[in-house]
Amino acid sequence: MSRRTIGRRGLAVLLACVPLPVVAAALPAPAQPIAALNAGLLAAMKAGPTASFTARAQALQPVVERAFDLPAILRASVGPRWAGFTPAAQGELLVAFTRFTVASWVANFDKFDGERFEVLPQLRAVGAEQVVQTQIVPRAGEPTRLDYVMRQSGADWKAVDVLVDGAISRVATQRSDFRALLASGDPAPLLAVLRRKAAALAAGGAS
Numbered sequence: 001m002s003r004r005t006i007g008r009r010g011l012a013v014l015l016a017c018v019p020l021p022v023v024a025a026a027l028p029a030p031a032q033p034i035a036a037l038n039a040g041l042l043a044a045m046k047a048g049p050t051a052s053f054t055a056r057a058q059a060l061q062p063v064v065e066r067a068f069d070l071p072a073i074l075r076a077s078v079g080p081r082w083a084g085f086t087p088a089a090q091g092e093l094l095v096a097f098t099r100f101t102v103a104s105w106v107a108n109f110d111k112f113d114g115e116r117f118e119v120l121p122q123l124r125a126v127g128a129e130q131v132v133q134t135q136i137v138p139r140a141g142e143p144t145r146l147d148y149v150m151r152q153s154g155a156d157w158k159a160v161d162v163l164v165d166g167a168i169s170r171v172a173t174q175r176s177d178f179r180a181l182l183a184s185g186d187p188a189p190l191l192a193v194l195r196r197k198a199a200a201l202a203a204g205g206a207s
Contacts, residue, residue, distance in 0.1 A: 030130040030150040030157040031119050037067040038117035038134065041105065045112040053106060053202050061102045069151065069158040070098050076160070077174035078190075081182050089187045096194035103201040114139030130157070133166070 027035055040063035044056045051059075064070075074097045075082045082090070116137050124131040130150045135143040149161040162170040181190040 027119060027121055028123055028130075030123060030152070031121065031132045033067045033150070033157055034132045034134060034148050034159070035119050037063060038119065040064075041109045042112070042115075042117060044106065045109050045115070048111040053103075053110075056110075057099075057102050057106045057202065060106055061098070064102050064105060065098070067148075067159055068101070069153065069160050070094065070101060072151070072158075072160050073097075073101075073171060073174075076171050077178055078182065079175055079178075081185060081187075084185065085187050089191075093187055093191055093194070096191055096198065100194045100198040100201075103198045107201045107204065118143075128152070129160070131163070132159075 040060060044051075044060050047056060071094060074094055078085075078093075085093070118135050118137060120133040120135075122133065124133065124147075126149065128151070132148045132150055133145070134147065135145045137143040145164075145166050147163040147166050148159040149163065150157045151160045160171070164170065178190055181193060
């Protein structure tokens with residue numbers, strides 16, 4: 001018997017209906033978007049064997065966009081050269097960066113093997129920002145720590161950086177990666193690389 005396949009709309013409904021952990025309501029406001037992100041990732045992981053990469057990416061994109069301030073992350077990763085790009089180039093880069101970011105999350109959380117996500121209720125203040133500490137606990141072995149630097153914008157809190165193992169800044173790593181691509185001041189090489197990497201992730205995870 002062939003396995004049941006979840007279409008894009010079905011997976012989107014599944015992600016939208018995923019209940020947050022009971023403790024999420026008791027978490028401080030900066031941690032609640034991360035609890036929602038974790039719930040979405042967990043649903044996508046469990047759907048992995050029965051949903052295509054494209055379906056998971058399309059369903060997970062709004063979850064990622066609610067949790068992260070992707071325009072702010074892209075500007076910080078590009079650095080001062082961002083201001084010199086035309087609005088059209090900035091728009092193209094944001095679309096490509098969003099697609100690449102979502103594809104990275106889908107590719108890294110593509111199957112479920114008994115993992116659980118934990119959000120620690122204690123926050124760590126860094127100036128006006130708050131760091132939400134989390135860990136991914138596997139069925140066996142050591143947990144992986146991911147901390148999210150949260151910034152408030154109006155009534156919302158969104159992540160502007162991810163700290164791997166509590167210390168390695170994803171934005172700093174991307175800034176280093178982007179530097180050579182932007183050496184000429186032309187955004188085209190970065191745009192091409194973001195598009196190529198997103199396509200490669202999708203091709204590698206296609207089912």
